[in-house]
Amino acid sequence: MKTGIFKKTKKRKNRFLDAELFSALDAYDFDCAAKLIQAGADINMKDSDGTPLLTLVIAEENSEFAGELIRKGADVESKDAEGIAPAAAAVIMGCNKILQMLLEKGADPEGRVKRLPGKIKWGRKSACLENGIGIIGNLITLAANRCNTEAIDILLKYGAKTDQRGISGFTPLMALITCIDGPRMKYGEGRAETGAKRQSSSQADIKEAYVKTVRFLVDKGAGVNAANSSGYTPLMLASVNTGADEVIDILLKNGADPAAKNSDMETVLSGAVKRGAGLEIITKLIFAGAEANICLLYTSDA
8 A cells, every 4th residue: 555545544544533532522432432542533632512532531530531541642731612721620520630640741730720600511510610719810729719628739749839829819818718608519528519419518517628728728838918919818808708717716826917908008807897797706806916996896888
């Protein structure tokens, strides 16, 4: 056979394999997909929704197949239609083993993560997320929002920074503290869940995971006096956050400044009073050293 004819035959074969792989992806037939990859199909194929094969496999929590794709050279930065890379998908799904494999193959541990929709769908899998500042910015902030401390630890080992800044200068610690209703996840494991399962988590579970992650970040060196672009510190954010008493204790114990002021010269205490913080939080701040002005305590915008 002439070389030119061989090349054309190989090209036709690859097109056939790619078409078969595309059909396998749309049918969620990953066993078939694995065989087609072995036969030479495009390892970076995307399904009809624009989701890469690697991300689909991560969504299925199939560590073995994901590892095979990564070893064979799948693009570890290939994004889906929402701009989500495989590493972010691994964090969202709590697939920490896959996250480590991706980082070992060169995925960016400080990868940017844009504002995400409240619900993400990859093939037949979906994940409910906080659609707010808590998951804007980067992978480590996303992991913090998911209360996935193992993922945070993995990212730090591969070069991520504890105080990596996201939108508006928020650090992961600040972003987590703003999640008043608690992160949307299966607490303690960082796994994406359906609404029904999420609702089954008790308020105590939510708070435990929330406080545990705050403590983990602080123990890893998160700046308790870091300020965002408006001058707000973690303590300022916690002082106006319902149910953040334990978080305030952690911050104060680790050196948070109760006399800090934001860009508008608003103090921790005045901000807490202005936004309706409870007496317990106000008293805690005063005893910690916040300047108490009796006039301020009765100040109202009304």
